[in-house]
Amino acid sequence: MKITVIGGGHGSYAAAADMSGKGHEVIWWRRDHGAFAPLLDAGEIRVDDHRGHRAQPIGTEGGITVEADLGRAVAGAETIIVPIPAFSHPDLAERIAPHLTDGQVVYLPPGSFGSVIFARAMADAGNSAKAAFAETGTLPYLARKHGGNRVVVSGYATRLPTGVFPAHDSERALAVLTKIYPVEPVEDALSGALMNAGPVIHPPLILMNAGPLEHFAAWDIHNEGTQDAIRRVTSALDAERIALRTALGYAAPHFPLADHYTADGDEWMYGNAAHDKLTDSGDWREHIDLHTHRYMTEDVEIGLALLTSVGHWAGVPTPVASGLLAIAGAITGRSPGSGGRTLAALGLDGLDRDGMKQVLREGFLS
CATH class of the missing domain: 1.10.1040.10 (N-(1-d-carboxylethyl)-l-norvaline Dehydrogenase; domain 2)
Structure with missing residues (x-):
């Protein structure tokens, strides 16, 4: 699956490494592209978890691709994982709204009802593509960054109650997310927001x-x-x-x-x-x-x-x-x-x- 990861925090580091390690094609974007320098210099992201120590390649064939242009980053992605703080949602929603296309699933872990912000931004941008926005109750990872190219993952989510906006698209969106995370359906995005721990x-x-x-x-x-x-x-x-x-x-x-x-x-x-x-x-x-x-x-x-x-x-x-x-x-x-x-x-x-x-x-x- 082609997956775009958004952000530069603990969860984004963990998501990029996790998805790449599972064999998915990963494109990674953050607002401050220059902050990728330690990763690019090292050529890898180091991961420590219960399975031991390993490294996922960065910027080389078969590795994670870092992208400076948001439009190019999300183009063709089946899933867009957005593990960023909720206070960053409005800015990202405005930036990403013109680029979303039919069938894409944007995952906000967690969302704090941010799904409505992204959907409204699409409407305000005049983008009528049939994208879905899903949100759950926590990050899929108990993770912390250590330096510029290392992330320690103390635990992985085993159950992610997830609601979709609009809810009529739940079956399709959750079928996509089930391929990469242990999602469990809840009624709608507000139900998902009220799972936020x-x-x-x-x-x-x-x-x-x-x-x-x-x-x-x-x-x-x-x-x-x-x-x-x-x-x-x-x-x-x-x-x-x-x-x-x-x-x-x-x-x-x-x-x-x-x-x-x-x-x-x-x-x-x-x-x-x-x-x-x-x-x-x-x-x-x-x-x-x-x-x-x-x-x-x-x-x-x-x-x-x-x-x-x-x-x-x-x-x-x-x-x-x-x-x-x-x-x-x-x-x-x-x-x-x-x-x-x-x-x-x-x-x-x-x-x-x-x-x-x-x-x-x-x-x-x-």
Whole structure:
């Protein structure tokens, strides 16, 4: 399969290496093309995971092709994998919209309802191609970059609940994605967005560890930062997410975050005992700036803002999410929802439930 990978973060490095290692033709694009220099100089991307150490060639025949032009990068690709932060979606959506063609599947892992941003950008660009946008609840990889040409993958996703926009194209889009990832169908893109684990796991961890994060040069919020009091808040926040999914008629499994922490519950997105894999790696002992880190700018100001806005629209209380969002605003001095991913910001808050279902199923009809 010809696959385009977008971005230069941890997930993009892991995706490019993973897809190339599985024998797919991989084209890789990022906004800052010059940042590919360490990879091109080395001629390879080094991968460390449970299978050991290996290298995938870069820029040579049979290897990953890095491309400076976005149009050329996506031309002919069956799947476009976009593991970039949600706050980068609007810019990429505008750039990529004119280039998408019939049958292409754009995968946002995770999406935070970004599928509607990409679809609307296509409509605004006057591109009527029948592309599909899919989103899931997490990155397919527990991964961290080390230097300019090495990525360490501590775990691979084993279950990726995935919704498609427009939903009427789900069967086709998911058939494509099943060839490369362990996707499981959910009802639509909003259902997929409400599987996003980041806005549930990260806000309590950074906000309730704010003191240590500002005091120590590096702190592992997933190791010593995960205490019982914080887990109880996380569980309450996740209960709000699940109550919202239930109220909207979305079916189980809801992938409760509690299963991420246990070895004997239902298999979560990264398999059983995924939390242990993450903490054992040591790769999440890091400096987190509470004003700029993506846990704040993406998971709080986009993810929690989306969750609370959907709750308000659906008449489902979200007091824990709202409280965390307010505390975050006090820390940063920015208004809640400054990430621009509320239903109001997306222009969807005026829909009733039937209208929302229509948009989710059919897309933006002209």
